[in-house]
Amino acid sequence: MSQYLLRRLATIVPTLFFVSVLIFGLQQLLPGDPAIALAGEERDPETIRYLRAKFHLDEPLPVRYWHWASGVLQGDLGESVRIQKPVTELILEKLPVTIQLAAMAMVIALLIGITAGVVSAVKKDTWWDYGANVFALWGLSTPNFWLGILLILLFAVELGWLPASGYVSPFEDLGANLSAMIMPAFVLGNAIAAVLMRHTRSAMLQVLSSDYVRTARAKGLNERVVILKHALRNALIPIITLGALEFGTLLSGAVLTEQVFTIPGFGKLIVDAVFNRDYLVVQGVVLFTATVYITLNLLADLAYFLVNPRMRV
Amino acid sequence: MKLLAFALLFAVTSVNAQTLRIGLAEDPDVLDPTRARTFVGRIVFAGLCDKLFDLDEKLRIVPQLATGYEWSKDNKALLIKLRSGVTFHDGEKMDAAAVKYNLERHKNMKGSSRRGELAVVSSVEVVDPATVKINLAAPFAPLLAVLTDRAGMMVSPKAAEALGEKFGASPVCSGPFKFVERIAQDRMVLERFPNYWNKGEIHFDRIVYQPIVDATVRLANLRSGQLDFIERVAPSDIPSLRNDSRFRIAKIVEIGYQGITINLAKSDLAQKNPLGKDARVREAFELSLDRDAIVRVAMDGEAQPGNQWVAPANLYYGKSAPIPKRNIERAKQLLKEAGVPNPSFTMMTPTTSDAQRIAQVVQAMAKDAGFDVKIHSTEFATSLNLADKGQFEAYLIGWSGRADPDGNLHTMLSCKGPTNYAGYCKDDVEALITQSRTTLDTESRAAAYDKIAQQVQKDRPIIYLYHRHWLWAHTNKLSGLRAVPDGMVRLQGLKMN
Numbered sequence A: 001m002s003q004y005l006l007r008r009l010a011t012i013v014p015t016l017f018f019v020s021v022l023i024f025g026l027q028q029l030l031p032g033d034p035a036i037a038l039a040g041e042e043r044d045p046e047t048i049r050y051l052r053a054k055f056h057l058d059e060p061l062p063v064r065y066w067h068w069a070s071g072v073l074q075g076d077l078g079e080s081v082r083i084q085k086p087v088t089e090l091i092l093e094k095l096p097v098t099i100q101l102a103a104m105a106m107v108i109a110l111l112i113g114i115t116a117g118v119v120s121a122v123k124k125d126t127w128w129d130y131g132a133n134v135f136a137l138w139g140l141s142t143p144n145f146w147l148g149i150l151l152i153l154l155f156a157v158e159l160g161w162l163p164a165s166g167y168v169s170p171f172e173d174l175g176a177n178l179s180a181m182i183m184p185a186f187v188l189g190n191a192i193a194a195v196l197m198r199h200t201r202s203a204m205l206q207v208l209s210s211d212y213v214r215t216a217r218a219k220g221l222n223e224r225v226v227i228l229k230h231a232l233r234n235a236l237i238p239i240i241t242l243g244a245l246e247f248g249t250l251l252s253g254a255v256l257t258e259q260v261f262t263i264p265g266f267g268k269l270i271v272d273a274v275f276n277r278d279y280l281v282v283q284g285v286v287l288f289t290a291t292v293y294i295t296l297n298l299l300a301d302l303a304y305f306l307v308n309p310r311m312r313v
Numbered sequence B: 001m002k003l004l005a006f007a008l009l010f011a012v013t014s015v016n017a018q019t020l021r022i023g024l025a026e027d028p029d030v031l032d033p034t035r036a037r038t039f040v041g042r043i044v045f046a047g048l049c050d051k052l053f054d055l056d057e058k059l060r061i062v063p064q065l066a067t068g069y070e071w072s073k074d075n076k077a078l079l080i081k082l083r084s085g086v087t088f089h090d091g092e093k094m095d096a097a098a099v100k101y102n103l104e105r106h107k108n109m110k111g112s113s114r115r116g117e118l119a120v121v122s123s124v125e126v127v128d129p130a131t132v133k134i135n136l137a138a139p140f141a142p143l144l145a146v147l148t149d150r151a152g153m154m155v156s157p158k159a160a161e162a163l164g165e166k167f168g169a170s171p172v173c174s175g176p177f178k179f180v181e182r183i184a185q186d187r188m189v190l191e192r193f194p195n196y197w198n199k200g201e202i203h204f205d206r207i208v209y210q211p212i213v214d215a216t217v218r219l220a221n222l223r224s225g226q227l228d229f230i231e232r233v234a235p236s237d238i239p240s241l242r243n244d245s246r247f248r249i250a251k252i253v254e255i256g257y258q259g260i261t262i263n264l265a266k267s268d269l270a271q272k273n274p275l276g277k278d279a280r281v282r283e284a285f286e287l288s289l290d291r292d293a294i295v296r297v298a299m300d301g302e303a304q305p306g307n308q309w310v311a312p313a314n315l316y317y318g319k320s321a322p323i324p325k326r327n328i329e330r331a332k333q334l335l336k337e338a339g340v341p342n343p344s345f346t347m348m349t350p351t352t353s354d355a356q357r358i359a360q361v362v363q364a365m366a367k368d369a370g371f372d373v374k375i376h377s378t379e380f381a382t383s384l385n386l387a388d389k390g391q392f393e394a395y396l397i398g399w400s401g402r403a404d405p406d407g408n409l410h411t412m413l414s415c416k417g418p419t420n421y422a423g424y425c426k427d428d429v430e431a432l433i434t435q436s437r438t439t440l441d442t443e444s445r446a447a448a449y450d451k452i453a454q455q456v457q458k459d460r461p462i463i464y465l466y467h468r469h470w471l472w473a474h475t476n477k478l479s480g481l482r483a484v485p486d487g488m489v490r491l492q493g494l495k496m497n
Helices: A002-029 A034-038 A045-054 A061-073 A087-122 A127-141 A144-158 A174-208 A211-218 A223-251 A255-261 A266-275 A279-307 B002-016 B039-048 B096-108 B157-169 B215-223 B235-242 B279-287 B291-298 B328-338 B353-369 B380-389 B406-413 B427-438 B442-459
Strands: B019-024 B053-055 B061-063 B066-071 B077-082 B121-128 B131-136 B177-183 B187-192 B206-211 B247-253 B257-262 B303-305 B344-349 B372-377 B394-399 B462-475
Touching (some): A002 A279, A034 B380, A087 A127, A087 A266, A087 A279, A144 B215, A174 A223, A174 A255, A211 A223, A266 A279, B019 B215, B039 B177, B039 B187, B039 B206, B061 B066, B096 B131, B096 B157, B215 B235, B215 B462, B235 B462, B279 B328, B279 B353, B279 B442, B279 B462, B291 B353, B344 B353, B344 B380, B353 B372, B353 B394, B380 B394, B406 B442, B427 B442
Antiparallel strands (some): B053 B061, B066 B077, B077 B131, B121 B131, B177 B187, B187 B206, B257 B394
8 A cells, every 4th residue: 555655655746746737838829919918908018027027038949948947846826916926825715715615616516416427227217217317418418607596597696695796705704705705606516416316326336236135125224335335336437436526626716606606716826817917827826736736636546445345455 | 602703793794795797798808907908908907907097087187096196398208206105905005116126017018009199208217116207209298198997007016927818817906805706708806905095996896897789788677676787788778777766876078089080092982072072062961961960869868969089178179170050052053063962882880789870870960961871880899890901992890989179180080190091191280299298288289189189170081970878787786877978987985875
């Protein structure tokens, strides 16, 4: 186990280096001069010159990469030109929001997705199954922003039960926080639930037709125990990988959903930064989320150990 | 007992504490008047930072931190009398020394966006604590108007010195509200400044600005009662709002413009296309357009057709160059004379839905005269870069506007203007622009602008199309709103009934 863990950890360093070069390199391919984009409507030549010098825009690419990477190694991700805040501070400000939204969305996705997947596999070819499939298709094909706006119109404008958008810190008012987050979390969770449902269903169908499940049934075990304890546990392995990947994606920010519900998470931060060519913010956030993503993948691999005894051998 | 009294007092204040929640269409950039660059940032500054002068509903310049002014005989010095007893949010005095500090900061600070606006200022003198003298290298008529915007905003010198480049993260000014917090992309919170010089006009305790980019969501927030006021309502939402008695709509013609900039000489590309090469083709293009219909169809009627850098009602609108009527026959004839009956060109447009609609209507109209207009929808920052390099034939772009006409004209049409994407440079126009800047007399300025308008209408570096309406919606409980054409939400006098 410890050797495996070390091996996996060792791959993280070159991966992150590669990611940092990629982020930096790809950003240079973006058309548009950041100094012009950031100089505002007036585009004063003096301001443009200042921005070029401040962000080393006139220097060769490797030198610029070095400026950035050496800062990163010392824990300094730079500063947003647009709003003059350190990128680290911006990330720390958005991180709890993004984590909460991702976690709530994941809980909703797991609850709906796994339940619907199990029910649909167990009640294969019944109305339950068809219903769950229709739900999955709907979840996958409904655009987030459209569902978001519909939910706002229904629950905020018509019924007045929930706030239309915005974010309140849970430490300020937990109730207000939950009511502000439930709609965006549902919108995000709904789409992931559909994917999880399809995967759970196929994994369950495969497991339910396996020999050991037949043996368990032949032993006279309660159907509930067979499904939940014997079948589901094995079927969960691919779901864990999928869940971790989806969670990682959620942590990199949900652009449209955050935009519609005005949730100040990574998605909004990065979109604004891209459009305003606020390079250091884009680089900092992408590098951070890439690190989180890689770490989550590592954790998912480790989680196999806990659910799959064969891997411990 | 003391505790009880305190609790009661607290309860009473909480009940009376009133918050005004304003929905903005974008997230502002840095909150430092010297470095700020966005239109939306100016809306927040209206609550935070007072200026030497302000504008009224008719665009007249009125004193704010100043009480009066006087030009020297040669118009090369402006003497400004300051309001006494004004303090910044940190308790520092807002006096002549502070004004000198601020104007010098605007001029000299690295990364200042105000340098161009104050380029003509040669020095600033403190005459006495309540009088400041601004010396100019040459007479400069737009100066007062410039001081009604960010260049006229005064920040606390002590805080500016202490915070340096970080000032924008916790700005200290002398406006009606002081800065509390900003969470990027989420909200900016201000609270009442108890020592504000004009506190009788302030009826809120807190102001919360929330950037909500999507117009539908912004409106949903107003409808659900989460916001009291929203700016830039989508024109298509106006009819439904008008039928809802819970809300009021305010609108006013902007001081900016929307138009099509044509590459005349920015790069070699200009001369490769009949549109850039031949003035007759440009005239034909303009004659193919029906501005009333463009506004009606693409803007739901929520804009004012126009053909100059200021709206037709403006004092400085050149009356000798009125809006040309659509004339397809004449347009076809001009194209025939130019030897290109079916010219083709590409129009670069931003990706916003407004721009797309306008571009499509323009495309359809121009087609009637024989034009083949190709729409090249381009992400904004990229389009700016292409425009700067002259890599375009026509570019649909607007300008948020400045109070003085010079601010809408000089940077786009003077030879060395930083946003002169057309590459337009004509000696007589250049001389007239200089004349309009250096003459203080309104009539002489209007005469110069009239001549510029006539020449620009012949050359067409920019085909001006319309001036948007600033569309605001707010709860019917809010009163005292002043609709000033600069689109700023002034908090003085606003009250919740």
